[in-house]
Amino acid sequence: MSRIGQLPIQVPAGVEVIQNNGTLTVKGPRGTLSRELHPAITIRVEDNKIFCERPSDSKEHRSLHGLTRTLVNNMVVGVTSGYERRLDVLGVGYRAEMQGKALMLQVGFSHPVVIEPMPGIEFEVGIDTRAGFVVSGQVARMPFVIVRGIDKELVGQQAANIRAVKPAEPYKGKGIRYAGEYVRRKAGKQGKAGGKK
Numbered sequence: 001m002s003r004i005g006q007l008p009i010q011v012p013a014g015v016e017v018i019q020n021n022g023t024l025t026v027k028g029p030r031g032t033l034s035r036e037l038h039p040a041i042t043i044r045v046e047d048n049k050i051f052c053e054r055p056s057d058s059k060e061h062r063s064l065h066g067l068t069r070t071l072v073n074n075m076v077v078g079v080t081s082g083y084e085r086r087l088d089v090l091g092v093g094y095r096a097e098m099q100g101k102a103l104m105l106q107v108g109f110s111h112p113v114v115i116e117p118m119p120g121i122e123f124e125v126g127i128d129t130r131a132g133f134v135v136s137g138q139v140a141r142m143p144f145v146i147v148r149g150i151d152k153e154l155v156g157q158q159a160a161n162i163r164a165v166k167p168a169e170p171y172k173g174k175g176i177r178y179a180g181e182y183v184r185r186k187a188g189k190q191g192k193a194g195g196k197k
Contacts (some may be wrong), residue, residue, distance in 0.1 A: 002071070005065030009050040009073050012080050015043050024072060028079025031150045035075060041068040050076070076107070078150035085159040088128070089143040091174035096125045096143040101144060107166040107176065116163070121149040121158050 011017060016027040024043060025034045037043065041064050042053045050072055054065040077083070089096050095106040103123045105113045117123055124146040145162060149155045159178070168175035170186040177183060 002103075003062070005052055005054065005069045008067065009069065009076055011045070011048045011050060011076065012178045015076060015080060015156070017050060017076075018108075019043060019045075026072075026075040026079050028076070029078050029170075030082050032114060033075045033078055033151060037068055038064050040064055040075060041069075043072065044120050069120070072150045078152060082150050083146060083149045083152045084146055085155050086149070086179035087145045087159060087162055087176050089145065089176055090181055091172075092167065094143065096145050098123065098125050103162065105165055105176075108174070109166075118149075118158050120151055120152050120184070121147060121154055123147060146178075 008030040012028075014029055018025040019026070022039055023034055024033060038057060040061055042055075044051045044053060046081065051130050052065060052072065055062040089105070091108060093106070094108065097104045097106075099114060101117055101122070103115045103116065103117070103125070103183045107113065126144050126146070128144050129144045147155050147159045147162070150160070163176045163178065166180070168177040168183045170184055173183050173185065173187055
């Protein structure tokens with residue numbers, strides 16, 4: 001039994017839910033999202049709540065039940081409050097700047113990397129002086145990038161594309177990482193037992 005699938009989705013004030021030939025459209029203060037849902041799952045709107053119903057208890061229908069409910073809930077949350085993902089840019093001389101609506105990264109390559117936002121995505125760049133890395137006994141300024149949008153999948157994909165430009169390496173930890181991401185560190189050659197001093 002899908003416990004997630006059975007939970008009703010509360011529709012906030014100002015949000016409109018429209019069904020048309022298997023396509024669900026959700027309109028809210030932040031924008032409009034549409035998605036074609038699996039025909040096996042029935043969507044019912046009643047008393048400002050959305051209910052997802054499955055035709056049987058087969059394994060396929062149970063898995064689709066929870067998935068569909070989560071996708072619809074993500075649409076409702078997206079058009080009301082939106083989604084954002086933060087990435088930290090860690091490294092001496094590494095910078096992140098806005099170039100119009102595009103993001104320009106200088107992360108140790110011979111050239112800057114310019115990333116254009118996907119449709120419906122916007123970037124924000126800032127500097128964090130509280131949590132940085134230590135250079136010559138002083139805490140350096142750490143740039144960060146925030147990816148915002150109403151589509152959770154697009155926000156996640158755009159953040160993954162930015163991180164893929166220069167993933168954090170395991171020796172010094174330099175690179176681009178998600179906020180709060182744990183990077184497993186390795187000891188360098190000096191850390192090997194029995195090595196030359």
